[in-house]
Amino acid sequence: MSTEPLAATGVVGAELSAPALAARTSGLRKVYGRTVAVDSVDLEVPQGAVLGLLGPNGSGKTTTIRMLLGLTRPTTGSVELLGVPMPDGADRALPHVGALVEGPGFHPFLSGRENLRRCAAAEPLLPTGGISKAVDDALERVGLAHAATRRFKAYSLGMKQRLGLAAALLVPRRLVVLDEPTNGLDPSGTREIRGVMADLHAAGTTVVVSSHLLAEVEATCTHVAVLHQGTAVAQGELSELLEAGTPTLTVSTEDVQLAVDTLRENRIPFRSAVDGVRVELTGASPQQVVEKLVLAGVGVREARRERTGLEELFARLTEADVREGS
């Protein structure tokens, strides 16, 4: 399947404007009975971004995605998808949006290919004559061509997940929304999904992907929004969010106790480990830290400056959960 950006086809999306934000929410809130699933979420998804929606279990990722796609109505607040208010503008926006949201309704007794043909027939932007090729291209793209004739019910969880992704990719999209797309996939399947996301990004398609796999988000996304208990606690470009964290200097040494005493004396914040210390570079530069340690007689084996990993950022942002769990 071609991964040409839709605007380049000159057909798809011609009636939609090209807003700077592929999706935006404003004051988004969803309440189920006594549960506030999502609260005051102002999400901005820039055109062309790969935005990772990150958060612990129950933080509101799926509910946010369902509201983005018009699958459920917000209690209060608003959603714009490709510049169109949702859910009222669903018929205009959704043909340009591919989505993989939990539990795609495939028929268990039909093959993967037959299921996709049914999905393809319902695509308003796909001419009837193009269905066979679109289906075969999508199957190929998600690595399911070899199992195209097998019944859906005989598919593994990972294969079912891939078929859902194939359905999202039947026609070129302006926006692709994936809810936990690597669920149930083995490492090679996960790599393939990463490849598909990279292709979409290279073609200019905006991607929103939810995940609880931090390393995955760090490796594949340009932007991140972190949800915690229904609210967005951080949002922005991944590189900026990482830079916003405290840089650290990891010092390897056998003289851990001497290093600890020296840092304490100099009031330099740190955490100790069995094979060294992790120094927060809030007041002192890496050179100053190493100089103080060496002058005190600490045998420094290695000193490495590190950015705050997304994992650490995530742990800090959701530290209420960490405390509860400890």
Ligand SMILES: Nc1ncnc2c1ncn2[C@@H]1O[C@H](COP(=O)(O)OP(=O)(O)OP(=O)(O)O)[C@@H](O)[C@H]1O
């Ligand atoms: N249809 C519903 N009825 C009642 N409560 C719901 C419903 N959908 C979600 N919730 C509740 O809303 C909160 C947010 O759920 P949501 O599924 O959006 O979180 P999530 O971040 O996607 O979680 P996970 O990573 O476990 O999938 C949870 O407390 C959940 O139990």
